[in-house]
Amino acid sequence: MKNLLLTVLIVIALSFHVNAQEVDTIPISTKNLDIRLKRSPLPTRIGILQFEPVDLKPALVNAKVNYWKTKTSIGINVNQAAFSDNWKGGGVNSLAIGGLVNYKAEYSKESYSYVSEVILQYGKVKNKSQLQKKTTDRIYWDNKAAIQLSKNWYFFGSINFESQFDKGFSYSKDAQGNEKENLLSKFMSPGYLTESIGFEYKPNKVFSTRIGTGTARQTFVLDTNLYKTNANNFGVKKGKNFRNELAFQIVTSYEKEIFQNIMLKTRYNMFIPYDNFGHIDHRLDINLVAKVNRFINVSVTGVGLYDRDTDLKIQGSQTLALGMMIVFPR
Template sequence: MMIVSVCYAQKKADSIDISSLKLYPKKNPLPARRPVLQLQAVQIPEADLKLKVNYWRNWVTFGINVNQAAFSDNWSGGGVNSIAVGTQFNYKTDYTRDYKNYVSELILQYGKLKNRDQMQRKTNDRIFWDNKVGLKLSTNWNFFGSLNFESQFDQGYNYSKGKTGEEIRTLISKFMSPGYLTESLGFEYKPGKSFSLRIGTGTARQTFVLDTTLYRNNSKNFGVPIGRRMRNELAFQLVTNYEKEVFENINLKARYSMFANYHRLSNMDSRLDATVAARVNRLVNVTVTGIAIYDDDQSDKIQSSQTLALGLIYKFPR
């Protein structure tokens, strides 16, 4: 009987359910309070911040290109030894604040070509300085005043052959012969950064020929009466500027100016400058430049010029 009782007690102990003895912590036994954040503006005097706003923007471009060719004396294909060097410097600054704007652009270009057994010749020679002050009238219209100067660095020659075949050069231009100073007032239409149109209703231009002997080689004397050094004109002027990156790494820049003397409105002077620059890498550019001019004070026909250059171009800022 004793043995049976022990077995029964052991069996009863094995059948006890101990799951109810497991204790689990309650959810969120210690509730946490989220703090309420309150942000308040702190007023700091501007003098303590020492902040300065720069309303000026500047761009600088400098470039040089060199072309050279050499042939041996027995070169069957023919050819002339030559070397050409060209340089350019562009500087542009822009000041814009509220409704006021000032833009100044300086372009300096000069190039020389030397062929064997020939005199040196210029491939490029230009001084161009344009200044414009504008007051905003509306979203796309400004009232502007501008001052523009243009001339050349070096003497210019016309080349011909003498009776014995020798080369003869004749002086036809030089620094400030001619030189142009143009003042203009009017309205500017500028719908975006790429395009602008100036309408100069009140424009005056002074043409300078400081060398009074140039008329001997240039009968037109750039429109300045013989014996005088300056001629003044009142005119209506249009100036358009367009600059945009038309494709990736390809930039197009064009400027057209029209000058119509109020006494000869039917006979207008026009000049078109167009430049296409393709960037090969950070320093190397390929540039194609074209110029077309019609000015009856210089020639009765359209003058044209075209250049193709591969050279080093450095721009700041990049």
């Protein structure tokens, strides 16, 4: 009995102790209470900071600003087809090869700029029992210097040259059915030299339009006998080898990666002679290149030309090629 009574008293005492702890831990708001912290009785001492001068030698960077940017593309395309003598599907053995060199240099410093671009193209195809024929042949060199007038407008001067490497022929057959060549053109027959000054609109890096208010073009036909096989003689009088024209010119260029690894490059040229506004020349070049990997690409090239000095109808050419392309710098 005494043990039971002692146990009950211990339980009551513990309960009272727990309740007392709960009451003591009730949070009390200190708002509006004047509570002051006593100053620490421990002594404090602030040391004196000492600074010593340090000699720093200026670092000299031996760096030069390069205002030039260059790009060179070298490509080669090869196409070949062969058939056995008993191949019933029809066809002819053939071999085609073409090459391209494209060099572009750009200089830009403050408001001055200069661009030089060279395009060299040549290709041939040989079919069995037929004469060799050209697939592409072009020499093009364009130079332009400009000074910036405002955000998007420039004053420019340009000079460019265009011709071809090899002889160009039309083909027909004689009475025996053999192919024969008829000479149409050759190197510097024709050759074009064009000088132009005017204003250029360039709102961004991919698009530009030149407005050549003062343009002169010289047409060269160095072979004075070419008119015997090419009656138009590229607008040069028969027996002569030079013609000069003053004109108004518009040149529009667009170059952009339209999709990943697919580059579109276009150039449109309109030439209006001042002595004959009704005789307008048009040329449109389109080049679409799809990059397969680091070296292999597929290209589609098209040219549309309307020039009554060469033909009264619109002329066109198109090539599709799979080949190797190396670009410097990488």
